[in-house]
Amino acid sequence: MCSTKAAGDxxxxxxxxxxxxxxxxxxxxxxxxxxxxxxxxxxxxxYRLAYVMVGSAADAEDVLQETLVGAYRGLxxxxxxxxxxxxxxxxxxxxxxxxxxxxxxxxxxxxKSMDGPVAPPSDDxxxxxxPGDEAVRRKMDVAAALKTLSPEHREIILLREFQGLAxxxxxxxxxxxxxxxxxxxxxxxxxxxxxxxxxxTTDAASLNGQRxxxxxxxxxxxxxxx
Amino acid sequence: MSDRTCPFSVDVGRYxxxxxxxxxxxxxxxxxxxxxxxxxxxxxxxxxxxxxSSIPTPPLLPMTLARMLEDPRIRGFGRGAAGxxxxxxxxxxxxxxxxxxxxxxxxxxxxxxxxMNLPEPWEGAAIMLTADEQANPADRGMAEWFVSDLSxxxxxxx
Numbered sequence: 299m300c301s302t303k304a305a306g307d308x309x310x311x312x313x314x315x316x317x318x319x320x321x322x323x324x325x326x327x328x329x330x331x332x333x334x335x336x337x338x339x340x341x342x343x344x345y346r347l348a349y350v351m352v353g354s355a356a357d358a359e360d361v362l363q364e365t366l367v368g369a370y371r372g373l374x375x376x377x378x379x380x381x382x383x384x385x386x387x388x389x390x391x392x393x394x395x396x397x398x399x400x401x402x403x404x405x406x407x408x409x410k411s412m413d414g415p416v417a418p419p420s421d422d423x424x425x426x427x428x429p430g431d432e433a434v435r436r437k438m439d440v441a442a443a444l445k446t447l448s449p450e451h452r453e454i455i456l457l458r459e460f461q462g463l464a465x466x467x468x469x470x471x472x473x474x475x476x477x478x479x480x481x482x483x484x485x486x487x488x489x490x491x492x493x494x495x496x497x498x499t500t501d502a503a504s505l506n507g508q509r510x511x512x513x514x515x516x517x518x519x520x521x522x523x524x
Numbered sequence: 525m526s527d528r529t530c531p532f533s534v535d536v537g538r539y540x541x542x543x544x545x546x547x548x549x550x551x552x553x554x555x556x557x558x559x560x561x562x563x564x565x566x567x568x569x570x571x572x573x574x575x576x577s578s579i580p581t582p583p584l585l586p587m588t589l590a591r592m593l594e595d596p597r598i599r600g601f602g603r604g605a606a607g608x609x610x611x612x613x614x615x616x617x618x619x620x621x622x623x624x625x626x627x628x629x630x631x632x633x634x635x636x637x638x639x640m641n642l643p644e645p646w647e648g649a650a651i652m653l654t655a656d657e658q659a660n661p662a663d664r665g666m667a668e669w670f671v672s673d674l675s676x677x678x679x680x681x682x
Contacts, residue, residue, distance in 0.1 A: 334593055345584035355582055359592070362584070367597045440575040458541065459576040465543050484537050491572065 318382040326373040333373075337366055340383060344390050347460050351394040351453060353445060361397055365390040380470050387461055388471040391453055398449055443493040451486035458483060530561040540569045 316324070316332070318339070324332035344365060348358035368389045376385060444452055457468045468483075469476045534552050538544045544552065556562050593599070 330599070333598070337593065338589070341589050342584050346581045349581045350579055359584075359588060363592045363595060366592055367595060370598045440572070441579045444576070444579075455576065459573050460579075465538075465541070480535065480538060480543075484535055487537055487569065487572065491568065494572075 319378060322373060322376050322382065325370075326376070333370060336382065337369070340386050343383075343461065344386055347387065347456055348390055348394055350441070350444065350456055350460060351391075351449075352397055357397060357401075361390060361393045364393045364396075368393065381467070383461070384463065384467045384470050387457065387463065387467075388473075391457070391471055394453070395449060439494060439497050440490075443490055443497060446493055447486065447489060450482065451489055454479065454483050455486050455490060530559050532559065532562065536562060536565040537569055540566055540573070 316335070318336060321332045321336040325336060341362070345358055345362050348361040348365075349355065352358055352361055365386065369386055372385075372389070376382075380388075444455065447455070454468060454472065457463045457471055463471065465476060465479045465483075468479045472479070474482075532552070532555050534544070534548065539549060539552055552562075556566075
């Protein structure tokens with residue numbers, strides 16, 4: 299298990315890259331460089347996950363920071379039954395849940411993100427005016443719709459679609475039976491699709507309402523068609 | 525997905541994710557050729573997955589990651605965070621001694637020491653090392669540097 303990955307460097311000399319497990323063991327033996335290399339492999343992907351889960355760059359940094367501290371403290375207890383990615387994701391999901399809970403307690407309600415991916419204003423007639431914009435709008439709608447899901451549904455969808463984890467790995471991250479992953483993910487997707495439909499309906503109704511107001515005001519509604 | 529009327533009992537999501545057992549997957553694929561509803565579900569799930577995985581996020585800057593790794597709770601390799609904290613406490617105690625000695629030493633003259641440029645009495649106390657400082661050359665060096673610097677300033681040597 300403590301093997302290394304060899305990769306050709308084109309010059310006939312093999313570059314040896316330590317495996318995750320090598321790095322874990324070295325880091326557990328207080329090798330700071332090994333810990334930094336290990337973290338560097340997953341930091342971007344973990345940060346992306348944190349960002350979409352908590353909805354702001356500052357909070358995502360906090361979550362990642364606490365994840366790294368948690369990982370460092372847990373090095374000695376790392377069980378090699380799961381991958382490092384799964385292990386780190388598990389720590390991160392818990393840290394994000396902790397932050398969301400404390401935020402909810404602090405503000406009395408789950409707040410809307412201020413600087414995260416933001417849904418376009420539903421009454422903005424300039425949105426989705428062309429085929430390219432449609433794709434952009436859909437991404438923004440998806441980001442906004444995700445935020446309206448329960449934390450449980452949001453995290454399971456992100457672990458699957460953002461992190462690309464298999465169901466068994468998701469079960470390890472969330473500490474739930476595999477069957478629960480099947481059913482929860484299915485429900486979460488249905489709910490998300492329903493929210494997206496609601497968005498589209500709201501958008502259409504809002505756009506029609508605007509056309510009506512423009513016409514009533516004597517302004518041609520053609521601009522809205524463009 | 526939600527409006528489907530197809531009687532075929534299978535979780536299309538598990539099929540799309542490659543999580544169906546082989547036998548079930550084969551049976552579903554035979555059915556799939558004739559079922560527009562299931563084809564639509566698959567397309568819809570794939571579109572959804574693509575939209576989610578491409579949600580824009582800011583990059584994590586290398587300097588931000590480096591700063592995170594500077595966290596004392598992580599940097600405390602070897603000595604441990606408690607060791608680092610006690611080292612700082614030792615340094616602070618040394619500086620306090622320096623301050624107290626300077627306060628009481630202001631009104632007194634030690635001509636022979638001034639002339640000969642010998643250490644003031646407070647310097648001896650200030651550079652007494654705590655156990656942590658003795659164990660850590662970096663802390664000891666910094667404490668001595670502070671004492672030396674303040675001592676020179678006190679004697680007007682700067």
